[in-house]
Amino acid sequence: MATTYRTCPRTGLQFDLKAEKLMRWNAVAGVLWLLVGGITALLVILTRWPAIKLLPADQFYLILTAHGIDMLILWIIFFEMAVLYFASSTLLRCRLATPNLAWVQFWLMVVGGIMTNVAIFQGGSSVMFTSYVPMQAAPHFYLGIILFAVGALIGCGVFFGTLVVAKRDKTYTGSIPLVTFGAMTAAIIAVFTIASGAAILIPTFLWSVGLIKEIDAQLYRMVWWALGHSSQQINVSAHVAIWYLVAAVAFGAKPLSEKVSRFAFLLYILFLQLASAHHLLSDPGMSAEWKVLNTSYFMYFAVLASMIHGFTVPGAIEAAQRKKGFTNGLFEWLRKAPWGNPVFSGMFISLVGFGFIGGISGVVLGTEQINMLMHNTFYVPGHFHATVVVGTTLAFMSITYLLVPTLFKREMLFPKLCQIQPYLYGLSMTVLSLVMMGAGTLGVSRRHWDMAFSGAPFQYEWPGAAYLMMGLTGIFGVIAVIGGGLWIGLVVLSLLFGKKLDGGATSDKPTPIPDQSAAAAASGTGSQEHTNVPGTVVLAITLLTCFVLYYFVNWKYLSEVWGLS
């Protein structure tokens, strides 16, 4: 299988040209779905904004279904395919295993994505992202997702195959890089996720065409969430890998400890799969014991993993900066960070937003009893816009500022706008998440067309603060859509009209990664290399303080509602 390699003159990264093409097409497909998702986001926002209420109910639910599917599945997983190919063939400097099969991945995902969208926009499949039975969508709604998932599974297979190729061709020595390890974590979780998806969506498809009579509604929820939530865990692993990647590229940062970071990824593999349980905390079908054990991701070991990454990523940056001489006070390393570089600023907002807003709210929401205060309220989408959007999408956006020059060989246009974009998008999305959670705390429902309940036999008036929160949701939602649209515009225009950059020298053979262990052995022992990271310690303690306070405030809220037993 002959292929050609080129070495990017700006980054030194080596690309297998066949893999490179696949990365580009997958990334571009992702961006196009993000565009669809962004347009639907605007329509959703403008309808939930009580002062505007743009769409009628039927169109609102249709658009909301499309928004969920196109963002949570299509945009993110297409982009993740590009990340998987990058983390394997590019970082390991080897050829991509079976590029033809990788094209099957791409086209299956394209066909599946379009099929599901056709089903949604035909109008008979407004069943939401979750498609809980016995509400039924058109058969091609399920079939499209199944095809898409088969494609994604093939992509994971190509990734694993590429790891084997690199090992066999000896393109690296020792262990795979941490970023590749993180991507591997994502791929392993993806296999589990897709298997769960098959276990529930194939029967559901057969039910929709009449071959199966009934699917138990509780069973559906349990198995579906092993797809629905675990797929978000793929994102967590992928964007944590990207945080490490950005820290490495922007600062030359080295992990504080390979052992700790890899162990944290391992905890994800072991425990994240239990996450489906925390969608079922207020369900009738599971016992309290089952809920307590599973919702905590088995005693919070996966949360522990995220808290470890939350320490080691900024810690690695701090250590790298301190070695460069930014050693004054606690935070000179952070103040003197390249805040004008969107690759870094986007990544750092992603890190802080994911940790402080998404992480804390997620654990609180996922506490067995506290869940009853928030289950199915607007708090839930508030939480996951902090994790999936501020966390994953913003991390993907920030890495794109690096990928456009190195992968697409184009210079980004409008550098000033590129500098602003992560702030505009990241900060407005952070505020959006907060005000959504505020509305949810006051009880406002998610997936609900009308806060005024027009046509209901009674009236219920939400508190004025809930209307205020929903108004702010509208305002910051629109700003966030502008920030996201700006990114799409910048990327698409740069790909089309940006200055073409030199692709670098090509060769028929990959150049292996030089063995560094000899140099490292000469440069001193590991233990002396440790740099103290006091600034990161302060950040981590701040996070923990917020976490503890907010956690117990919610127990206090819970103690004030009706007695339940």
Added chain:
Amino acid sequence: MSAILPPAERLWWKQPIAGQEWAWIGIAFVWAMIMFIMMVYWHINGKQNLSNEVYKTTTEMFQAKTDAFVKENTIRTETDQQIPVVKPNAKGEAFLLARLWSWYPILELEAGKTYKIHLSSVDYNHGFSLQPTNINIQVIPGYEHVVKMTPTKAGTYAIVCNEYCGIGHHTMLGRIYVK
């Protein structure tokens, strides 16, 4: 020397972990355990725990039970639709049925008394969202969930449906009176 290259130390798993990292891992681990124990503690000492009493049922069976409950205990009807207002008997058993798109019937409870409320749906998933006190419970067809509730304060409460159940979802508003 960085996260995108193989670890410089071939035997990276033998490298010592710095004190600050150990400290953070220790703190995070202790916090994780506290959060875990909190849920168990609340089951022993807390007053808000979701009931474990659940029965498999069918839509017909649950409909029949609810109809019998309404027939025996209705005290008046309200609105143009003649929705029955039902006061549970001395044993405090009550049925609340979710359907497209209403909560049936209206319940009248007393503050401080404990009721066994049987919750189920006869069609899709629905969401029991009691406002303004903000208690949210998933209601699933085929499962009869017996939730013990003790209202704390008199007032008129709304039951919002907060699980999407189709085009009339936003009209699905129920009511509970607490005297």
